[in-house]
Structures are given as structure tokens and as C-alpha cells.
Amino acid sequence: MAERTVIRRPPGRRAQILAAACGQFHRHGYHGVSMAEVAAEVGITAPALYRHFRSKPELLLRAVESELAVLHAAVRPRPGGVAGLCAGLAAAAVDHRALGTLWQRDARLLPAAQRARLRRDLRADVRTMAAVLAGERPELGSWEVEFLCWSVLSAYGSLSNHTFAPPRRRFEDLLGRLGGDLLASSPAAGQAVRPAVPGPRRAPAAPSRREALLAAAVRLFHERGFDNVSTDRIGAAVGIAGPSVYKHFRTKAALLAAALERSRVQLGSEIEGAVAAGPGAEPAAALDAALGAYLDFAGRHSHYLGVMLSETERLDPSDRRAAVDFRRDFLRVWVGLLRQVRPDYDTAEARIRVHAMFALVNDGVRHRPGPAGEDPAGLLEAAARAVLGLSAPARSAHRKGLVDG
Template identity: 35%
Template sequence: MARTAPSGKGPRTGDKRPRDRKTQLAAVAAELFRARGYHGVGINDIAAAAGITGPALYRHFKDKQAILAHVLRAGLEEIEEATGAASLAGAHPSPDQLNTLLTELAGKSVERRDAAALWRWEGRHLDAETQRDLRERSGAMLATWTKVLLRVRPELPPEDAELLCWAVLSVFGSVSVHRTSVPKRRFEQLLVDIATRVLRAGLPTGSAPSGPDAPATGIPHAAASDAAASGAVPPGGVTSGAVASGATGTPDLAAGAVGAGPASEPLTTPSRREQILTEATELFASHGFSAVSMDDIGRAAGIAGPSVYRHFPSKASLLGAIGRRAGDRLLLGAEDALRSDGEWPALHRLAESYVATLTGQPELLVSFSVDRVHIDERDRPELLRIQREYVSRWVRLLEAARPELDTREAKITVHAALTVANDLTRTRRVNRRPNLPAELLTLMSTVLGAGGRDTAPARQSSTPDVAGQDGRSGYTGR
């Protein structure tokens, strides 16, 4: 017998499908990917969270990878649209046009924090063609920003303008590495103020420091290539990623003072455990975590692969130890910085120690370059505690130096400064610059709002009013 249609107008409730179902499903998947990692989520998990069956999900996406690609493409399209909406095609873009662009980008960043996090951490799971497409499109967008900045600041060398644009991209991307929030308009204005200061920044001149204490630059690590492979926004660091997963820790200093370059002669022969840890760090940095086996680590340390297990039960436990070693370096640097006379000198020394650690020994790069699913769950609470302790030292200093910022605003600013340094160190387009450590220090100080208080030598320029405002977040230098 034929089914009788229910009385009343319109389709039955059970037949209704929400408008733009594909976008809604992608949003559900994005939240799950962010919470559990790409490999920790299955199609059935996404379907269950969306209230549908697995087969129903396949009507919209052919597989999980297609869902991730949809999320990331949508995020990039919004940034492209914001760039186009600012009408930057003229020969002389006005400060208002640039301010419009920065405001649009800030708004998208605040609204799409989850998408930005996925862009950073899960882009590596896309197929090669999609990764290439995202790289090319994001590269073209960044090239547009660079051309605009050169029209506003013609005194800049093109490579310096590009560096500043990468730094601005990291400022907006930094919202994905933490969950601190303030009212939306204030959040957006804070990001615009920071980005404006960055676009005005004068980069240091002269050659990079030399000698045994000079940090290494031009990191030839898999960490850097992974960043480039996942698109224009490489992963962030001590404030993100493995940090969010807990990979910045404490005990186990193995290689001297914070920020020191490779020691010429060790005072004592390192223990077998320390040898294994050092070799594992180098291998993870050069080849990536997944590509390295325990046999590889044993071979590099001069022992049989199974012997490694006497010291570390798994690769995950090695990551925990690497994170603790990185944390030791950072916390020791923080203790030294706090001996400075005044908040701004202390912040400057804290930034110096961070840059030295980041560009010197590879532990810090490794600890925040590895997917959080690889971190041993037993290590995560301790490492997360250490990360929070380290960031809180920055925040307390910045609150004292800039009393107009409340704690949440100071925390957002600190995360932006750390993320700029992390990202640029990992980005192949810029991480081989010979003066990178000094440039990172200048950019971190600029993000924090140090203004003219930074004594690093800088190019003399008129530093025009890039966004038509002085930046309410406290910038004093011109």
C-alpha cells in the first residue's frame, strides 16, 4: 500500500537536511581532528558526532582526507577573499586599505581558530597534489602582501619585506596555538596592533654574530621541510603543537648552558643514555619522527637497536626526554633573564635565550614539530605544566612592563611573539638568512611592544604609518 503523506505543509521533519550540510560536517570533523589528531579520528567517529551514519557521510566526502582538504581550502579561500577585498591593486595603497586587510585577517583568525590549528598540524596528511596546491596559493597570496608592503616601504630590500609578511602571517596564525580569549573586537584590535608594529619594524643590519656562542642558523631539519610541506603557515612551537600535546619539559640538561652553541670539548664523556638521546634528537630533526626506527637510533649511538630499550622503552619515551631537555634549557634561560634590572631588559634577555635555544640545539624544534599523538600520555601532564610555567614567566614580565594589558591580553601577545620565532625558524623561505637570530630577537621585541627600548642596530627608515594608526597595544617606536 502506498505511504500517505503526513498532513501539513512542507517535508516531513525526518527528511529535512540542513542547508550546506557539507560545511557542517566539515566543521564537526575539524573539531574532532583538533581534539584527537587526524589519525585518532575515523569516519564513523565523524558521522556519530554529526548524528548520521558512516555511509551517509560518504555522500558528501569520499574519505577522511577529502574532509581535511575541504576544511583547509575553505580557510585559505577566506584569507584570499580578505586580501582581495582590501583593494590593494593600486600603485600606492593607503594606510586605510592596509588597515582593512589586517582587520579582515584578524577577524578570520579569531573566527576560525580551529581551522588555523589544522592548517598547522594536520596539513601533512593531505595528498601531494593538494599540498602543492595549498603551497602555491598561499605563496601567491604572500607575494601579494610583499609587493604591497614594498610600495608602502620602498626602502626595504624585497627579502626583508617578505620576512615581515611571513611574521605577520605568524601573528595571525598564533591564535591557533592557545585557547586564551578576550572579547572579539578587542582580540581583533590586539592582533591588528601587533601586525602593524611588525610591518613597521626595522630589521637589524650587519652580519650574524660569530664565535662559539653564536646560534646556528639555516636549520637543515625535517622540521623545516615539514613546515613548508604543510603550507604557508608552519607549525608553532613552545606555545603549540607538541606543547599543546605537552612536549616542552624539565629535568635532564645534557649540553651546558642555555643558548650555547655546540661545545668544542665536552667536560666529561656523556652517559650512554645521553648519547642515545642526542642521536635520537638529531635523527628526528633530520628525517622526521616516523621515519626513524629504534635500530636507526642504536646504530647512530654505536649500539644494537634492542639495546636502546634498556634506556628508553619506546620512541614516545624518547620524545618525552627530548621535551624535558628542551624545557630545561628554556627554564634556565628564564631564571637568568629574571636577574636583569627592570622588566624590559629581562624580556630582552628572555627573548635572547629563547632564540639561542631555538636556533642552536635541535631539541626545541623536535619537541614541537612532532604530532601530539606520538607523545606518551604519561609525559603529557608534566610537559604541559612546564610549558605553562615557562609562558607564565613571559606573561608576568610583560604585564609589569605594559600595565595597560590585562593578563589575557599579555598572554595572547606572548604567544604571538613565540610563534613568530618558531614559525620563521621552521620556514625554508627565510630560515637560512645569515642574520636570522638577530632578526628574530628584533621581531619578538616588536611583537611584545618594546618599541625604541630595543638596542639592536636597525636600518634607518622613515617607517611610514603602515596602517594609519600608532597601535593601541603600546608601540612607542617610530
């Protein structure tokens, strides 16, 4: 009788699949990846992949869990206080650059109960970080401590948005210093966190039906995700039937493209206008004006920032190229300004710092309001300046857009 051949799975096959899935979801988005493509990267067949993970949604869940497990290990108590915490997080960020994208974009597609469980786990990790920071900064309130800890995660998570990578040792050192400066930041003198007082508003003109659709679409795409929003829901938000949306936009993707283009034009115009109208021609003044304008825009257009980060891959190819081109050119302007102010930065460091600033501001206005009656604008601006490596300005106008926009 012939002996039966026993086929043994290679050790670590499940980990290999998760690593491949994390990379592909990060690069192409959940909807742009098939199980067959993940299997091919690992060197197995799709049926073999299904022996490890029963479905693509399960694979996504386990991929997100595996990345969050790395974060959990990075925040565990270690010697060195805040410096040790930043060192652990920096090493994890360098090795797991997909985490930011998976959490910000793809985890939204998980069922509500799974998302809630993952958020609880993440909040527990932030509390662990907060305990370390509070021990070194007892002057801060508890919400300020947590605000800064979330901001560090945003700054490190920004590595998902680019591929700039200095030599490993220098990279970790840069991220460690960046995180340490951020956790040491405080609002500038005269800009302490204070009760929010809405400023006067000019009554806006009634928007056209097209403008109303664009605004409603951006809000709904941000809150629910592009694939979970129907034209019926968008139409209902402005008081028309779903099919009537097609009188204004050929497809839902065309509506998304128009909404993003409209917001890009406004963002570019506001930043250029602020720099042009800034006091003097000094680079530091120009950068300060640009930062103030970006903070104001972010406070008024948080839905756009969320959609820009999470839904760009849902655009048609030509519209996606336009969005990517804008981001590349926008980044180039900021990097140029920052290097004029900090000539000791090379291009890679300046890019890393600018991306970190964008991430913590974008997340800050969308996810981290202060307690009732508190305005986090001063703390957010201080954190943004810290990751750029800028000293606090001698006089810093209150960023009203974060309050009454």
C-alpha cells in the same frame, strides 16, 4: 502504488562536516579523531559521512583546504593598504582558530604532492600580502617584506594555541594593531641585517649514546613526524640497530617524552639564568634578557620547538600533562614580566601577545632563513619586540645563537 520517500540532505551538510572535522583535528590531532566521532558531532552516521568524503585522509585534505580558502579570501586586495590587510586577517584568525594547528601539525601527514600544492597556494597568498606591504615600505628588500608577511601569519596562527578571547571588537582591534606594529618593525639602530659571521665555537664533548639518541629522535620527529619514524631509522642515525634503542628507552613514546623533557629543562634553565644575570632588577631589563635568551635557544634548538608543537599529543597521558604543565608555567612567567613592563595590558592581552611572539620566533628559526649570506636575527628580534608592544632597546646585543648555534 505507494509514493517513494525522497530523503534530502540538509543544505550545507558538507560545510558542517568540514567545520566539525577542523575543530576535532585541532583539539585532538588527526590520529586522535575517528570518522565516527566527526559524524556524531554533525548528527549523522559514519556511512552517511562516507558519502561526502571517501576516507579520513581525504577529509583532512579538504579540511586544510577549507581553512586555507579563508586565508586566501582574507588577503585579497581591499581598501586601506596594510591596515586593511591586517583587519581582514584578524577577522579570519578570530573565526578560524584551527588554521594554525591544521597547517603546522596535521597537514604534514598529507602525501607529498598534496603538501607541495598547498604550499604553493600559501606562498601565492604571501606574495599578495607582500605586494601590499612593499607599496608602503619601499625601503625593505623583497625577502624582508616576505619575512614580515610570514611572521604576521605566524602571529595570527598562534590563536590555535590558546582560547583567550576578549570581546570580539576588542579582539580584532588588538590583532589589527599587533599585525600593523609587526609589519612596521625594523631592526634596531646598529642591528641592520648583515652578513652572518660564525663566531668561535668550543669543541663539544662527545655525547653519550643516550644523548645521541635523544638528539637524533628530536630531529627525525620534527622532520618526518612521530608516526613516520621507526626505531630502525633512529638507531641507524646513531650507528646502532633498531632493537638496541630499547636498551635505552622502553618505547618510542618514552624516547619522545625523554627528548622533550630534556629540552624543556634546558629551556627553563637558560631563561631563568638570563633573567637572573640580567643588568639590574628592572622588569624591562629582565624581559629583554629573557627575550634574548629565548631567541638564542630557538636558533639552537629549532627541532625541539617543532616537536613540542606537533607531537605533544603523541605522548602518554602523564607525560603529556607534564608537557602542558610546563608550557602553562612558562607562559605565566612571561605574562608576568610583560605586564610589569606594560601594566596597561590585562592578562588576556598579555597572553595573546606572548603566544604571538613564541609563534613567530619558533616559525622564524625553522622556516625563514634569509638569502645566502644574510642573517635575519635583527629582523626577527624586532618583530618579536613589536608583537610584545616593546620599543627597541637603546643597545641590543647581536643574537649570536641564531647565527652560529
